[in-house]
Amino acid sequence: MSKDLTPAQAKALKKQQKQAQRAARKEQGGNVGGAPQASQQQHGSRKHTAVGNVGQSSAPETAAPDRPFAHLDQHKPIVSAADIHPAILNLALQMRRCNVLGSTQRCVAMMEAFSKVIEDYQSPPGTTLGRSLAAHLSRQIEVLKVGRALSVSQGNAIRWLKQHLSAVLDFKDVAAKEELQLAIKSFVRERLEVAAKVIVKSAGTHIRNGDTVLTFGHSSVVYQTLAAARKEGKEFSVICVDTPPLFEGKRSAVELVELEIPTSYILISAVPYLLDTVTTVMVGAHAMVSNGHLYSRVGTSLVAMAAFDRNIPMLVLCETLKFSERIQLDAFSVNEMIPGEGPNSVFYDLTDSKYISKVITEVGALPASSVPVILREYKTQQV
Template sequence: MDDVEQKPLSPAELKKLKKAEKAARRKEQKGEQGVSQAPQQNRHKPSNKAKPDSTKPGTTAHKKSASTDTQSTSQYALGTLLGHLELRPRLGAPVPEDVNSAVFELAVRMSAFQVLGSTERCRQMLLAFQRMIREYRTPPDTLMARSLNTHLGKQIEYLKQARPLSVSMGNAIRWLKQEISKCLNDSEDVVKDNLVNAIEDFIRDKLDAASQVISQLAVPQINDGAVIMTFAHSSVVSKVLRDAKRGGKDFRVIVVDSRPLLEGKKLLQELQAADIPCSYVFMTGLHYVLSEVTAVVLGAHAMFSNGMLYSRAGTALVAQSATDRNIPVLVYCESIKFSDRVQLDALTTNELGRPEDMNLQIGANTSVKALHVLYDLTPPDCIRKIVTELGNLPPSSVPVVIREYRNS
């Protein structure tokens, strides 16, 4: 019998046939590996009995982890938590090109922490800029105001290499640039005279007169027999207390200080020279003397628009301790230190001091890392009022003052 001639399969039929053959092979493989597949699945599942918990004490993994953590705790803190804070190198000779000698001298002194206090740093910066303007020579075929603005930027950048600019310095620089922009079409001599006189007026109005007005407002608030506590050194606090003594007020001052800068020693010397009875204690003795205190007065590095006081590290502890005992806390602060910034913690933005200033006797222990943070934040709840040249203000009025200042 002749073989029946098979018809060729269509592409659809071929695809269906291959699919059926593949399914048959897969079914056959599953049947062969059915016994061994269950152990393989169990092997991939985690078993609480077979796998020890590395977080439990006593395990090898836990011991290694604890050892590693102990050795790198401080490095982790510096590298992760405060790694964004930069420690400026100590500046020195030679004088960089395009940097005025007065600015160079100030930067070196700031780098060595010989100029402390935001008010004093702002004053010295303006005096250095004043000398720089007098000595500046305009390049040929350029306008004095335009070239001076560029030259000023180089001086500012060099000062930043020494230390971060304070809020008062930043506000003063912003004002100076506005003054330069008003002199675009004036001659070199006219520009120099206008700027030199403007800087003198700014120092007189925003620094000297402001502290004088604050003193006039604050002195009547000091009662006879008061025991006033203050922390570190503030030029305006020193002036208020000395003026109160000259005005016949009878009071006593407790100066709280902390290492490594020991700024309170300078305030102590100034108050003793004015015949003001003083006591000097370190931060560790704060709670032993608070029972005698009737008021706490503090200086400020800056006041932020959310009412936070930004000042020397330790200020927050003094203010909080006094608030817990219902002791009023007053802040003496010039409006030049007001900032529109909002800061919620002292870690996001801060400044590192030099670790060698702490003078730690750590020997060859390389696992110890010295950390010197310069500032902290005091919440507005701990501040009774802020005494400024504009009057007595609550912390919530800081943004109002900034807005009015800019509109004027």
């Protein structure tokens, strides 16, 4: 394969290889601690076997047993340009540092940033906002993507926004700005806020007095459901399951304790031990992929399998904005590295649809196998 490359391509490739090598060495050195020498040697010997694969992946490695995620994109430094809006740059950094975390929160923050971009946008002379904004937005999105790969919800929202741009093609700039900002606001309200309310109502029927709900990490819609049930005066307790390195469950636990809900906080390794007391498992989603599997925070699938083993219902609370047309069979081919957390830390895992009792969305509660039906029905409606 390398024979077919032009000199420029070969040069770029070599540079890329070197960078990846350097990055890998740095990570290993930092995290393995005790045995940097040995791992570097291993690393060096593997390089020879990996050359044939170089063309397809950004890092020059095949998956080795100890580095199964070497093929995933490495995080690049966030570089700004003159036309990048500060709100976008800020969000890209916040996402990279995991200060803005969670599919819903990221999507809302992105839409707010877009609103600011539109507010401050000056269309170049000789063209209108409706015609020139798309390219400008694309450049902003590129920067966001460097910060972190777009979430499924963000991707769907961007697709909607780009479609909606055609509605303001013939508007004057001021009117177009107003219309787009309003549309963004109502999109977020409809697809996330109202959707969450509907989901909360439906999921709430699964919480009864005396129940113990187990939840994993942090999900805004699960939190809202528990809060609503508490407000209705239901007496139940919650087990917050957490896992390194992000420890999002801490946030859940703190929020729930503030509501005076009896809450236990455990690490994922203690799940089987406490599972007998659990009546329902409720988790949020990063995405539901179209073969009915759940793509969510790493650890979810372990919790789901443990619950399935004891016949405990596993509910996924998911707005349809997080439905993806993608078909995914494992968490290796598509995933994302957690920035600064070493070579084996990824954000997501995949939960088989057979472990999911029910997916609760704003258009109803469905078996996981019905995800493609929703996607199809929505698509035919939009056309």
